[in-house]
Amino acid sequence: MAEGRMDRRGVVRLPWVVRPWMLAAFAAIVVLIGAIGFVVGAALPRSAAVEGLGDDEPALVTAAVESRAIVDRxxxxxxxxxxDTLEIGHAAREGADVVPYVTSVGVTAGQPLQNGSFVLAVAGRPMIALRVDAPLYRSLRVGDEGADVRAFEAALAAAGGTDFDVDERLTWYTMGAAEQLWESHGYTLPTETVTPASDPETGAAGAVETPPAGSVEQRYINVHEIVQLFTDTTTVMNVAAVGSLASSEPPLVVLRTAxxxxxxxxxxxxxxxxxxxxxxxxxxxxxxxxxxxxxxxxxxxxxxxxxxxxxxxxxxxxxxxxxxxxxxxVRVSVGEESEPVLAIPLTAIRSADSDPYVVVEDVSGHAPGDRLAVVVVETAGGWAQIDESSGLAPGDTIRLSP
Incomplete structure (x- = not known):
């Protein structure tokens, strides 16, 4: 190919193609390939589905009648x-000559723990559950006053105690009711040597009870013998076995409080x-x-x-x-189990609001395109349960469109 040349006006002119016959040959080949493709395409047979359709005729869409559950879980x-859990440990209170073995157990793992229940005993001393609405932070004696006294008396009354007032002062009547609770589990309240006060104690309904004179062994409520519950629903998760040696670790009892x-x-x-x-x-x-x-x-x-x-x-x-x-x-499921029923797609039903019917395609005793009245029993999940009296059976084919 010759190089371009510049004319007198400074314009570069492209050279002539040396072999113009090559361009003509290339164009002829392109036209020939296109013609061959058209002839081959026209000669290929059309599928039966396409052959039966006109240019403006919608495609036939069908579905099978099934036996299936229409209510899925x-x-x-x-x-x-x-x-939440609560661990109850052992508060050492025994003398040097006492070994703190667990001597009795009154609950088992998985058991709900009730107000007033016996939990266990260490070295012959009980631990009793009380549902309190304020913490008990001290041992209680006759004459003690405060919110903890009221909480103890309220729990004692709920456990069946009677003949005392629920207030903020602990009386001999309260002590008597506590003694009854302890005795119901086979134990007595602990005692200590005291010199009783000379002033009488006022009990329920204004009654007066005078304690004996002189130094005596007097009952009191040891706070360490109470398992304090702060919720209405408490379950025993774990409890020490009889013969276990009580210590701060592991805990004597593990409770599920929520x-x-x-x-x-x-x-x-x-x-x-x-x-x-x-x-x-x-x-x-x-x-x-x-x-x-x-x-x-x-x-x-x-x-x-x-x-x-x-x-x-x-x-x-x-x-x-x-x-x-x-x-x-955990597997969580909701919804009713459903047995297989005669079902068709919901979109196959025509005139669903009045006289429902389907258009059959391949149903015994019917020609393609026939209308077949159906009775709809239930619909769910895009499916309709059809009464078997409608004449359809699993495997039949019905039209969705047109």
């Missing part, structure tokens, strides 16, 4: 979240299945299924990491599962 996975729960993260799509009060079925390895009720649904959070966005659902752990460790995986 919503199933999510949660974990056990352990409730129930364990199952916590489940649900997405926006699952919210409607888990309202507060919804009944759910809990399943976990090694345990029988239990029925529980949703107690709380938290606020929506964005999540993060492996935690998806959604809400936390709280379900109290059943009592029979109280010993499940924290983090145990």
């Amino acid at each position: 919503t199933v999510v996975q949660g974990k056990v979240t352990a409730g 129930p364990s729960t199952v916590t489940v993260r649900i997405t926006v799509l699952e919210e409607q299945a888990f309202p507060v009060g919804a009944e759910v079925t809990l399943s976990t390895s090694g345990e029988g299924d239990e029925v529980a009720v949703v107690s709380a649904v938290g606020e929506f959070t964005a999540g993060g990491g492996e935690v998806p966005p959604g809400r936390d659902v709280t379900i109290p752990l059943p009592g029979s599962w109280a010993d499940l460790p924290d983090g145990t995986v």
Whole structure:
């Protein structure tokens, strides 16, 4: 190819193509390839489905009649979240000649602990549970006053004690009721040598009781013999065995003061299945299924990491599962189990509000395109249960469109 040349006006002119016949040959080849492609494409056979369609005819869409459950259960996975615990240790109060062995046990693991219950005894001295609304911080004697006295008397009255006033002053009548509680478990109140005051003590309803004169052994309430409960629901998680040597570690008793729960993260799509009060079925390895009720649904959070966005659902752990460790995986399901029924896609039903029918495609005794009246029993999850009297059977084919 020749190089370009500049004319007198300074304009560069491109050279002539040396072989113009090459351009003509290239154009002829392109036209030939296009023609061959058109001829081959026109010669290929059309599929039966395409052959039967006009340019403006909609495609035929069909579905099979099935035997299936139309009410699916919503199933999510949660974990056990352990409730608060309270450890009761041993407060050494025995003399040098006493070995603090556990001599008796009155509760077992998993048992709810009631106000007034006998828990255990160390070296022959009891520990009795009392539900108090204020802490008992000292041993109590006749004449003591304060909020702790009222708390003790209220718990004593709730445990069955009578014939004393619930107030902020401990009287001989209160001491007598406490003695009855201790004796009901086979023990007596501890005593100490005192010189009684000369002033009489006022008891219930203004009655007066005068203690004996002189130095005597007098009953008192040892605060270390009381297991103080601060919640209405307390469960024994672990208790020392008879013959164990009591010490500060390990604790004598471990109590669950707040129930364990199952916590489940649900997405926006699952919210409607888990309202507060919804009944759910809990399943976990090694345990029988239990029925529980949703107690709380938290606020929506964005999540993060492996935690998806959604809400936390709280379900109290059943009592029979109280010993499940924290983090145990639990399967939570809601909704009724459903047996397989005769079902078709909901979109196959025509005139659903008046006289429902379907358009058949391949149904015994009917031609394609026939209308077949159906009786709808129930709808759920995009499916409709059809009464078997409609004449459809699993495997039949019906039209979705047109």
